[in-house]
Amino acid sequence: MKRHLGKHEFAEKMMENRKRFYCIAYSYVKNEQDALDIISEATCKGLIHLKELDEAEHLVTWMTRIIVNTSIDFIRKNSRLTALPEDSGGYPEERDWKGRQPEEPDRETLFDLYNAMDLLDPEERTYIVLRYFESYNFREIAEMLKIPESTVKSRSYRALGKMKQHMTGG
Structure with a gap:
């Protein structure tokens, strides 16, 4: 049986996965504010189209796709190349994605x-x-x-x- 999410459940799931979603957006734009803007826009899109989500358990995959597409749209609109700041040391918190600690x-x-x-x-x-x-x-x-x-x-x-x-x- 299909189970749809309500707005409160959607908000809870977004909060649970906020770090993961931020890292995905950041991996595209390499700018904290732009990544947050992308997450905000993607969240609005997700909320607007929440009734189109077939199964509640597919929310993370569905939102990942929305974030990826929103990130790509952002890059196309801004069509600028970004580089890592010299002393940034890389993307934020990339070493603990999915709970792993690689060498x-x-x-x-x-x-x-x-x-x-x-x-x-x-x-x-x-x-x-x-x-x-x-x-x-x-x-x-x-x-x-x-x-x-x-x-x-x-x-x-x-x-x-x-x-x-x-x-x-x-």
Whole structure:
């Protein structure tokens, strides 16, 4: 049986996932205020279209898609390249996404990784963020973006190839 969310449940779920959503938006714009603006706009869109959400348990995936699309729209509208500030040390709180604590890469490696991500267009960055930072599998990404799983795989590997080429200088 389908269960729809009410506005209060929606607000609770948004608060529970606010850090995750912020990190997704920030990974696109690399600016705190812009990321917060994107989250605000995406939240409004989600609330306006809440009745279109088929199942309450799909809220996080649904909102992730809205945030990704809103981030891409923001980049297109502003069409400006952003770079990491020299002393930023990378994206905020990226090391504890999904509750994992990977080994600490050195600062130079992080800088190279983020520079490589910056070279990707917003669509390519979507696959990398969802797959490797948010830990969605290819099937989940395909469902979220409403494209074939094989397309997600090929685009993900192509984006990884571009990043690898940049990082290895080849």
